[in-house]
């Protein structure tokens with residue numbers, strides 16, 4: 023079904039403020055989920071609202087939010103998120119990286135004691151919008167085994183890169199280091215659908231197309247085998263290891279309601295204007311894009327895309343039509359509306 027993005031967003035903001043979040047922070051978290059749904063990354067859209075609310079109620083996500091700077095040099099900083107919502111910590115981390123980059127050409131900001139921050143693209147795009155290159159990583163609870171292993175040891179840590187362009191949308195690569203993120207497995211389960219082969223294995227390490235088998239003690243598979251596994255290890259080094267926060271097996275699952283998570287983020291901003299003229303950079307990006315877009319296509323292929331292009335196309339379309347939502351996700355939101363006493367009415371635009 024297609025739902026009204028404005029009404030769901032209002033519900034989301036009101037739910038968070040009812041739980042003690044400031045209006046600004048409620049808007050930050052809501053905007054990130056809305057952006058995910060607009061971009062067709064439903065695994066990180068309003069599907070996550072109920073789990074965030076559950077974790078706030080348990081004090082695993084701290085409200086009101088608090089983010090402090092623990093260490094800062096000319097080009098580096100470490101922020102402490104004090105277990106606030108990951109989106110709030112993530113935004114402040116990229117803002118700090120960009121502030122450092124504005125002053126010194128390059129800025130690296132990391133954050134500890136954070137939570138799940140949603141889509142990594144959101145923060146990388148903050149940099150691209152300011153004519154900077156943005157690089158973003160986060161760690162997550164372990165979801166993947168080592169190559170040949172049968173126990174979860176490393177997260178499918180998301181990474182994103184964004185670059186401005188001379189005209190049109192930025193170029194943005196935003197990906198999980200598993201073949202599919204956990205959210206897509208949860209989304210397939212919510213839809214009652216099978217998952218493609220290669221997305222995950224069951225608890226014995228056997229390939230499966232049943233999302234429940236992956237979620238029940240099974241594992242996600244790394245993208246590109248040992249290469250994706252290696253990138254996940256380095257994303258962990260740049261986040262959990264570097265910040266002195268939880269890493270690998272010490273991070274509890276977001277869906278295991280027993281304790282707080284202490285997620286960390288790594289964000290790098292490079293102020294392009296201090297390195298190369300905007301005109302030269304823009305022209306070179308334009309040429310690169312045309313080499314890709316105008317290259318010979320395989321039979322049956324209509325279009326060739328730059329990273330992020332598909333998501334921008336979806337975003338434009340969904341802003342017009344509304345966002346797609348599964349019936350059971352909407353039912354969960356109605357349940358939340360009853361629990362919190364926050365109104366959610368007449369949101370379905372198309373069944």
Ligand SMILES: NC(=O)c1ccc[n+]([C@@H]2O[C@H](COP(=O)([O-])OP(=O)(O)OC[C@H]3O[C@@H](n4cnc5c(N)ncnc54)[C@H](O)[C@@H]3O)[C@@H](O)[C@H]2O)c1
Nearest residue numbers: 139140141142162180194195196197198203327328329330
């Ligand atoms: N916060 C977290 O803990 C966490 C963990 C994992 C993933 N995530 C998020 O999950 C989301 C989904 O990740 P994913 O790996 O499933 O993404 P995906 O596989 O849908 O896309 C990955 C990238 O490939 C590009 N792409 C896709 N098809 C293309 C084509 N035909 N030509 C050129 N480029 C193409 C996309 O633009 C995108 O940049 C991301 O937003 C990620 O940040 C978050």
